[in-house]
Amino acid sequence: MPVAVRHLSSPSAASTAVTAAATAIAVFFFFRRRNRSSTCISSCFKFLSIASSSYPSIPSPLEGIAAMDDHCGGSLLVLCGKSQQEEQFARCILVKKDALKILGEGEAQGEIKVFLQSDIGSVGSPTFRMERYLDALKTDQFGRLLIWSPLLPSTHDVVSKNFGEFPIGTVCITDVQCKGRGRARNVWESPLGCLLFSFTLQMEDGRKVPLLQYVVSLAVTEAIKESCQAKGLPDIHVRIKWPNDLYLNGLKVGGVLCTSTYSSKNFNVCAGVGLNLDNEEPTTCLNVVLQELTSVSHQLGREEIIAAFFNNFEKLFRDFLSNGFQVLEELYYKTWLHSEQKVVIEEQQEGQVENVPVTIKGLTSSGYLLAVDEENRRYELHPNGNSFDFFKGLVRRKLD
Numbered sequence: 001m002p003v004a005v006r007h008l009s010s011p012s013a014a015s016t017a018v019t020a021a022a023t024a025i026a027v028f029f030f031f032r033r034r035n036r037s038s039t040c041i042s043s044c045f046k047f048l049s050i051a052s053s054s055y056p057s058i059p060s061p062l063e064g065i066a067a068m069d070d071h072c073g074g075s076l077l078v079l080c081g082k083s084q085q086e087e088q089f090a091r092c093i094l095v096k097k098d099a100l101k102i103l104g105e106g107e108a109q110g111e112i113k114v115f116l117q118s119d120i121g122s123v124g125s126p127t128f129r130m131e132r133y134l135d136a137l138k139t140d141q142f143g144r145l146l147i148w149s150p151l152l153p154s155t156h157d158v159v160s161k162n163f164g165e166f167p168i169g170t171v172c173i174t175d176v177q178c179k180g181r182g183r184a185r186n187v188w189e190s191p192l193g194c195l196l197f198s199f200t201l202q203m204e205d206g207r208k209v210p211l212l213q214y215v216v217s218l219a220v221t222e223a224i225k226e227s228c229q230a231k232g233l234p235d236i237h238v239r240i241k242w243p244n245d246l247y248l249n250g251l252k253v254g255g256v257l258c259t260s261t262y263s264s265k266n267f268n269v270c271a272g273v274g275l276n277l278d279n280e281e282p283t284t285c286l287n288v289v290l291q292e293l294t295s296v297s298h299q300l301g302r303e304e305i306i307a308a309f310f311n312n313f314e315k316l317f318r319d320f321l322s323n324g325f326q327v328l329e330e331l332y333y334k335t336w337l338h339s340e341q342k343v344v345i346e347e348q349q350e351g352q353v354e355n356v357p358v359t360i361k362g363l364t365s366s367g368y369l370l371a372v373d374e375e376n377r378r379y380e381l382h383p384n385g386n387s388f389d390f391f392k393g394l395v396r397r398k399l400d
Contacts, residue, residue, distance in 0.1 A: 080117035080130045082144040101161040136307035142169040143310035149174045155198040156272040171199040193279030195302045198272035210367040211325045213244045213258045216271050219313035221335050226308045234293050240336040251283040
């Protein structure tokens with residue numbers, strides 16, 4: 001599918017184009033419910049027509065949105081780099097008109113419109129302040145090339161399906177996902193207000209790949225803590241629920257997804273994060289909880305949290321690669337929910353169900369739960385199947 005690379009005549013015109021298109025896409029998604037009616041869609045497109053008529057000198061936002069109705073196939077991408085090197089990468093992506101993929105094989109992909117952030121002037125995107133993010137970013141590799149879109153099927157699909165087209169460490173951020181997913185292809189709800197991003201990395205040691213999700217989760221909680229401290233806000237104690245969920249006040253507010261493929265002696269890894277920042281539904285979100293604790297009106301923003309995430313992740317990841325996960329265990333165990341947690345394992349014994357109580361002590365070297373029974377025998381706990389609650393259906397394996 002060819003990529004439309006559109007260079008507008010002036011930065012102000014380009015900025016207006018991106019603003020109009022992004023606004024139209026956001027409104028389009030607002031009306032596009034699972035049980036949508038023809039009245040809602042009609043009202044949405046009426047709004048889009050009005051928005052387009054306000055800017056007669058630029059292309060209509062409808063051009064790139066028509067294919068999104070059922071498959072979210074068309075997309076608008078804005079590229080931005082931390083330095084001249086990343087800006088050059090962005091220009092290289094622009095010229096590869098047939099390379100980018102948004103949807104899977106067999107799915108109808110709409111037009112992909114691509115802009116450089118430098119083409120749209122200092123205004124930047126209407127919802128994600130790129131300059132603010134890049135100013136706060138202090139990394140050598142991760143997060144330095146940014147891809148932003150108002151609406152995508154999945155940020156994870158963008159980085160995974162185009163892994164070879166982007167430099168390692170590239171991050172893709174969107175305002176709304178229409179095909180977000182979690183572990184084992186579970187649907188991940190991604191309404192407006194979520195912090196949604198995915199990025200790329202490579203690893204050589206396959207034994208460490210399963211543990212990466214713990215490093216990513218830890219970087220998220222450290223970023224939230226650091227962002228709160230920087231603004232004089234109270235620590236809201238976001239915790240990690242094994243293996244890849246983030247909880248606040250007993251409710252799930254986020255999750256981590258890591259996938260990998262093996263090629264040329266490297267594991268090509270895509271890591272994705274979803275975090276409820278401003279959306280109270282379907283559970284709760286960070287800024288609502290902060291507002292209940294303090295009278296400060298300005299709370300946490302996506303830009304500062306993602307920058308803080310990469311600043312923390314890069315350090316944690318380097319320690320992890322050099323010294324293994326054990327160097328991070330103390331910090332991880334302070335953040336997770338499970339130290340000394342009592343779990344009952346149900347086992348079939350001669351046709352009878354036997355309940356075996358065990359106590360969680362930590363993680364094994366392979367990343368599963370380490371537990372001991374009442375006689376202090378050590379076990380490794382594995383999930384059995386794909387229950388939404390990992391602590392139902394655990395299977396134990398005795399350790400020597």
